[in-house]
Amino acid sequence: MCVQCGKSIAMDANVCQYCGKDYRVQPAPVKKQTVMPLIGGILVIIAALTEIYSGLVVAFWGDTMNSLMPVDLGFDTLTLICGLVFIILALIALIGGIFAIQRKKWSLAIVGAVFSLLGGYFILPLVGLILIAVSKSEFD
Ligand SMILES: [Zn+2]
Incomplete structure (x- = not known):
């Protein structure tokens, strides 16, 4: 029954032969998704993790220097602050990378990717940043 x-029409009819009603399932418009945010996010996360490690090294480098020097050069406070700032930026980068994988909060993912550039592996997060930037339309 149409x-x-x-x-009365056949149960498996694609189109009604009398009025032309189309019974084929119309595919819902699917949001185009690529692996670019995923790869970009992973690259940013890798860079962020190495950046956290670098931050820890910097944070405790002053203590090592002071123990090697005959006089206290006051390195520890300065390097500790530098290291902590580095770690905070790296954590923002880490969060940005996670959002990139989830295709959420594009602007935060971009900020995180930019901060991940500070980690040392410059090319790796730069590729990540570009991948996230060009896949903006895939983000919520
Ligand atoms: Zn019909």
Whole structure:
């Protein structure tokens, strides 16, 4: 039975032969998704993790220097602050990378990717930043 004209049609009919009603399932418009945010996010996370490690090294470097020097040069406070700032930026980068993988909060993912550039592996997070930047339309 056709829902539009009421005439009897075959159960498996794609189109009603009387009124032309189309019974084929219309594919819902799917948001185009690529692996770019995923790869970009992973690159940013790797860079962020190495950045956290670098921050820890910097944070405790002053202590090592002071123990090697005959006089206290006051390195420890300065390097500790530098290291902590580095770690905070790295944590923002880490969060940005996670958001990139989830395709959420594009602007935060971009900020995180920019901060991940400070980690040392410059090319790696730069590729990540570009991948996230060009896949903006995939983000919520
Ligand atoms: Zn019909």
